[in-house]
Amino acid sequence: MNRKTVLVIAGALAAWEAATSLGIAPSLFFASPSSICLGVFELLFLGSAAADILSTGWRTLAAFIISAAAGTPLGISIGYLKEAGLSVETLLDYLRSIPPIALFPLFIFFFGIGDISKIAVGAFTGTMIITIAALYGVRQANRMRLELARKIGLMGRRLFIKVLLPESLGSIFGGYRVAASFCLILVIVTEMFLGGADSGLGKRLIDAQMLYDIPQLYALIFISGAMGYILNKSFLIIENRAIHWRGR
Numbered sequence: 448m449n450r451k452t453v454l455v456i457a458g459a460l461a462a463w464e465a466a467t468s469l470g471i472a473p474s475l476f477f478a479s480p481s482s483i484c485l486g487v488f489e490l491l492f493l494g495s496a497a498a499d500i501l502s503t504g505w506r507t508l509a510a511f512i513i514s515a516a517a518g519t520p521l522g523i524s525i526g527y528l529k530e531a532g533l534s535v536e537t538l539l540d541y542l543r544s545i546p547p548i549a550l551f552p553l554f555i556f557f558f559g560i561g562d563i564s565k566i567a568v569g570a571f572t573g574t575m576i577i578t579i580a581a582l583y584g585v586r587q588a589n590r591m592r593l594e595l596a597r598k599i600g601l602m603g604r605r606l607f608i609k610v611l612l613p614e615s616l617g618s619i620f621g622g623y624r625v626a627a628s629f630c631l632i633l634v635i636v637t638e639m640f641l642g643g644a645d646s647g648l649g650k651r652l653i654d655a656q657m658l659y660d661i662p663q664l665y666a667l668i669f670i671s672g673a674m675g676y677i678l679n680k681s682f683l684i685i686e687n688r689a690i691h692w693r694g695r
Contacts, residue, residue: 486666490667490670491670496667498646499646499651503631503638507634510634513566514577518574522622523584523585526585539582565638572629573629574626577619580622581622584619617686623686624683627678639653652664
């Protein structure tokens with residue numbers, strides 16, 4: 448983060464603090480940056496937010512693992528077997544277009560209001576994202592390298608492992624990052640609205656909103672955003688190390 452960015456952020460926070468202190472921004476709707484920082488500290492070190500973060504985190508991780516385990520081979524298979532893939536591509540495009548929130552009643556019907564339904568909503572959406580990313584990653588592989596590999600005798604499984612899979616990993620990891628973010632978002636949303644959760648950031652958010660605890664509400668929003676940011680950055684680091692040959 449460069450100096451200019453730091454100055455802009457500091458200026459915005461100072462203006463926000465002044466607006467709340469002077470009553471320009473009503474305290475019923477806005478919390479000051481200082482009260483939000485205090486709320487984050489209290490939640491993380493004095494409250495029970497650690498348990499909520501762990502609950503949301505393991506649900507998100509479970510949803511992502513299911514998504515990656517199902518979506519990666521499915522997308523690669525559809526992309527590799529072109530003729531067979533065309534027959535299911537329309538169905539995939541339709542399924543990924545369904546708003547996840549519209550699926551809530553269906554998942555409640557099948558899985559109840561416990562952890563399974565919360566994980567299933569995230570896993571469904573994540574699977575669609577990863578499947579599409581893997582499919583197009585395989586199809587957009589460098590045609591010159593594929594032709595060269597075929598000319599030197601690489602065919603079938605060897606062609607797939609040595610050329611096609613490495614070429615598609617960039618798109619697949621991009622799908623992983625997007626899917627992980629969506630899994631986190633949907634887990635938090637389901638914790639807020641599906642009920643049946645004793646812990647989780649979504650439950651704490653809705654509780655703070657119901658009690659008009661505005662500083663804690665903003666603090667929980669900040670923590671949720673920080674989780675998403677860390678998740679995305681972690682995948683970027685893994686992606687850059689795993690695909691070290693990209694761009695060469």
